[in-house]
Amino acid sequence: MKKEYQINQLQINSLGIIDFLLASSRPIFSVIMAFLVSGVIILIQGINPIDAFSAIIRGAFGNIGSIANTCVRATPLLIGALGMTLGIRGGIFNVGAEGQLYIGAAAATTVGLLPLPVPSWLHITLSLIAGILGGSLFAVLPAFLKAYRGISEIVVTIMLNFVGIYFVSYLIHEPNLIGKADASYAQSRDILPSAALPVLIKGTSLHFGIIIAVVLALILFSVLKYSRFGYRTRMVGANPEAAHYVGVNVKRSIFTTFLMVGGFSGLMGAVEILGFKHSIFDYFSGGLGYDTVAVSLLGGVNPLGVIVSAFFFGSLRAGGNLMQQTVGVSTYMVQVIQALVVLFIVGIGFMKPRIRKQKSTTLQPIETNNLEG
Amino acid sequence: MLVGAFTGVAIALITKNFALAVIGAIVAGGLLSLIFAYLAVSRRGDQMVTGFGVNLLATGLTLVLLPYLNAIRTRTVLFPVIDAGFLKDIPLLGPMIFDQSIGVWMALILTPMSMWVLYKTTWGLSLRAVGENSKAVATAGLSVIKLRYIGVLLGGLFAGLGGAFLALNNIGFFVANMTQSRGFIVLAALVVGKWNPLYFGIACILFGAADALQLRAQAFGSVLPYQVYLMLPYLLTIAALAGLVGRTQAPKEYAKPYDPTQA
Numbered sequence: 307m308k309k310e311y312q313i314n315q316l317q318i319n320s321l322g323i324i325d326f327l328l329a330s331s332r333p334i335f336s337v338i339m340a341f342l343v344s345g346v347i348i349l350i351q352g353i354n355p356i357d358a359f360s361a362i363i364r365g366a367f368g369n370i371g372s373i374a375n376t377c378v379r380a381t382p383l384l385i386g387a388l389g390m391t392l393g394i395r396g397g398i399f400n401v402g403a404e405g406q407l408y409i410g411a412a413a414a415t416t417v418g419l420l421p422l423p424v425p426s427w428l429h430i431t432l433s434l435i436a437g438i439l440g441g442s443l444f445a446v447l448p449a450f451l452k453a454y455r456g457i458s459e460i461v462v463t464i465m466l467n468f469v470g471i472y473f474v475s476y477l478i479h480e481p482n483l484i485g486k487a488d489a490s491y492a493q494s495r496d497i498l499p500s501a502a503l504p505v506l507i508k509g510t511s512l513h514f515g516i517i518i519a520v521v522l523a524l525i526l527f528s529v530l531k532y533s534r535f536g537y538r539t540r541m542v543g544a545n546p547e548a549a550h551y552v553g554v555n556v557k558r559s560i561f562t563t564f565l566m567v568g569g570f571s572g573l574m575g576a577v578e579i580l581g582f583k584h585s586i587f588d589y590f591s592g593g594l595g596y597d598t599v600a601v602s603l604l605g606g607v608n609p610l611g612v613i614v615s616a617f618f619f620g621s622l623r624a625g626g627n628l629m630q631q632t633v634g635v636s637t638y639m640v641q642v643i644q645a646l647v648v649l650f651i652v653g654i655g656f657m658k659p660r661i662r663k664q665k666s667t668t669l670q671p672i673e674t675n676n677l678e679g
Numbered sequence: 680m681l682v683g684a685f686t687g688v689a690i691a692l693i694t695k696n697f698a699l700a701v702i703g704a705i706v707a708g709g710l711l712s713l714i715f716a717y718l719a720v721s722r723r724g725d726q727m728v729t730g731f732g733v734n735l736l737a738t739g740l741t742l743v744l745l746p747y748l749n750a751i752r753t754r755t756v757l758f759p760v761i762d763a764g765f766l767k768d769i770p771l772l773g774p775m776i777f778d779q780s781i782g783v784w785m786a787l788i789l790t791p792m793s794m795w796v797l798y799k800t801t802w803g804l805s806l807r808a809v810g811e812n813s814k815a816v817a818t819a820g821l822s823v824i825k826l827r828y829i830g831v832l833l834g835g836l837f838a839g840l841g842g843a844f845l846a847l848n849n850i851g852f853f854v855a856n857m858t859q860s861r862g863f864i865v866l867a868a869l870v871v872g873k874w875n876p877l878y879f880g881i882a883c884i885l886f887g888a889a890d891a892l893q894l895r896a897q898a899f900g901s902v903l904p905y906q907v908y909l910m911l912p913y914l915l916t917i918a919a920l921a922g923l924v925g926r927t928q929a930p931k932e933y934a935k936p937y938d939p940t941q942a
Contacts, residue, residue, distance in 0.1 A: 347743070399727045447917070457920055460727060461870075464863045465913040476906040599731055636746065641739030648732035649714065652724035 332654050333604050333615070333647075340646035347642065348635055358635045365628025366621035372628075374510035378582055380620025382407075382574045382591075384519040386598035387605060387612045388526050389570025394607050395530060396563035397543035402448060402463025403571040404595025405470030406441040408586075410572025411579045412474045413440030415586050416484055418497030418579070426500040433501045434518075434576050441572015442565045444470060449564030453557045459564070467595070475588050486585070493587035503581035513581035520613060522570075527609035539563055571595060593641070600644040603651050619644065682707045684842035685741045688853040689748055697759065701843045708839020709832050711737060716831040720824055723936035734862070742855055758782040758848045782844040789837075790880040797876065806830055810930030813937045823937045838862065867916040874930065882919070889915045 345355035366376045386403050393400040400406075414437035422429055448466060451457040477494070481487040484494040503514040530536035541549040542559045550556050574594065583590055601619050605612030622644075626637040686707035690700040715733045718724040758780040797803040808816045809826045817823050845861070846853055864886055872879030893908040 347740075351743075351747075401731065451921055455921065461863050461867050461920060462917055464860050465867070465916045468860065468913045469910045472906040472909045476904045479904070479906075596735065599728075600735070603728065636743045638739050638742035641735060642743055645732050645736035645739050648728065648735060649718060652718050652729050652732060653722055 333606060333611070333651065336604070336647050336650035336654060337618070339650045340643050343646050344639060344643045348639065351635065353633055353635055357633045358629050358639070361629040361632045361635075362622060362625030365625030368628075370507070371510050372624060374507060374512035376617065376621045376624040377516050378511050378513065378620075379623040380616045381513075381515040381519045381581065382578045382594050383597055383601050383619050383623075384523060384613060384616035385515075385577060386571055386574035386594060387601035387616055388519075388522055388609055389567040389574070390598040390602035391605065391607050391609055391612055392526060392530070392539070392563060392570065393567040394602060395543045396539040396567075397546060397560060398452065398459060398564050398567060400445070400448075400463055400564070400567045400571070401460055401596070401599065402445065402466050402568075403574070403598050404591065404593065405463070405467035406444045406568045406571035407575030407578070407591055407595050408470040408474040409444040409575070410437035410441035411575030411586055411590070412477055412484070412494075413437050413572065414576030414579050415494050415497055418501035419484060419495055421498065422500075429498070429500045430503060430580065433497070433580055434573060437572045437576020437579075438569040439572065441575065442569040444572070445564050445568025449561045449568070452564060453561040471589070474586060478586055478588070484586070491587060494585045496585045497580060501580060502584060503577070511582060515577040515581040518573075518577060519616075523609045523613050530609065571598075574598075597644065600648050604647055682711050682737045682741065682839070682842065684846035684857055685744070685748070685853050686839070686842075688846045688851070697847075700847060701840065704843035705836045705839040708837070708842060709835045712831050712835020712838070713828075715835070716828045719936065720827045720831065726936070738856060741853070745853065745855060748853055758844065780848055782848050785840070786844075786880075790876050794876045807930070827937065864912065864916050867920050871919045885919075886912055886915065 341359065345359070348355040348358050365372055367373055386407065389403065390400060414433045417433040417436040418429070422432070424432070444466065448459045448462040451462055452459045475492070477483045478485045479492050486493050486495045506512045506514060506516070530540065538549070538554050538559060541552075542554060542556050542563075546556045549559070575591070578591070578594070579586060597619060601615050602612055604618065605615035622640045626640040629635050629639070630637045684704065686700075686704045688700075690696070690703040711733060714736075715729055718729045718732075719726045795803075797807060805816060805821055806826055806829070808819075809821075809823055809830070813823045816826065841861075842858065845857060865883070868879055868882040868886055872882040889912040893911045896903075896905075896908040
């Protein structure tokens, strides 16, 4: 059964751990190449790239505080990249995580500000759910347009990112809503302590969100690999026509998957607020939503791989500040490294199995396969 | 576009030569598009992901280099305004039409020019064919890869020019992320404009109007919060895309890689 449907097979079944290990040589090569090229860029600026990179390493792993910082940076990246991964597996390229995370963060903040007569764990749960719903809600329009009207999600979601960011900007400028009255710069009021995620190690910023993120990764891995829903989603992503022929409602699958992807992005924003920032301000995310694309691709669009790559990018984000302070290389260099990683992954052909259209070999084997995978 | 804007400002600041700045911007846009062309055409990479990577690279690079640009403290050269003499004094129409910079005129001239190239020349026919049916083009003995490279390169050159205009038309400096995803609004304008340069130009003027309205409305101050106006161009883009479903036809092989090994 396993060898029958060739290229499609590559995509649908490339979730196994052994496949993952085999495939991980390419991401590692991409990372090395990205560092080489960005090293040259740093060199052109007249700075020793080795100093710059060692500053990143010290900033990310130098002491317990910086390791905690790395984990804190990795947490939202991991949650968001899981959404991205689910999306790509299900045939959706969601570039709208940024907008969804703002709406999710705003929703979570709003609930986090309510003085609810409930225990802390419930207050946190309610705020997180609000974040998920906020993100999903903001994905309804692109999901509908993509699934039922065939409009590319890329332009719509990027446009919505701006809408989301400006909408949240409006909310935090209004003291009647969630804005803080006498703030030096526009920001929301701080969430109530009962809604804040607990800190795991005293004296550091490490919060409970990391556990949520890793557990979600394991859940998503099993769901995608073993469940009926996961198989269906991957089939829609790999070959929508074949999925349609075996009776999958492709439109509905894309629509619901898109809402879940939005939910992940919303949760990413909620966790960032409840665990780390505790209030929203303009551009608080620093492009986290866009980073999820690189994290997901480097992780091989596999939830387990994404754990590794989220920590990698988290360490870059954590170490980038020290690099700027000590050797004077802009923190935006981290973004350049990310971009290079994405481009090298494309160049090496990591995504190829997904792209190649296969015409004839796909239908028959899947029919005999009873969808259980 | 972003890289074009950045390069344009950089060269304008350093050389004080307007023509050099614009040429530099165009070349920079073209160079960046070659990265995309290599990955998307030669390597047959996923075009969405490749495009995303190239955009991320442009944003990152301009942000890294921005401090160096800001360190140069001189006045820059701008797009010259064509002095139309007495025509400028015609009420209403005068300042609207005859007080525009050379960049606006370039856009107005390039639109019919690209229409002519696309629809009236053999080469334009080949380029359109390569988007509709690349195998037919290959059968006719033309190089699909070469045509697509040129197509992407031309796109990059135009985007570079667009960036130069954005930065050098009247503000004369570079702001982080100053394009504000205008490149994607362009994509929407393409769909709305039915992939035809003329309609596309009209769509662009419409989006431009939304942008201008947004600036004006903020300046006047009004009942609505200013963020609503900021959203306006983006909301309009989505509305236009959503409203024109089914009535617009993309080239059949748009965003599909060409693989000569497949029959």
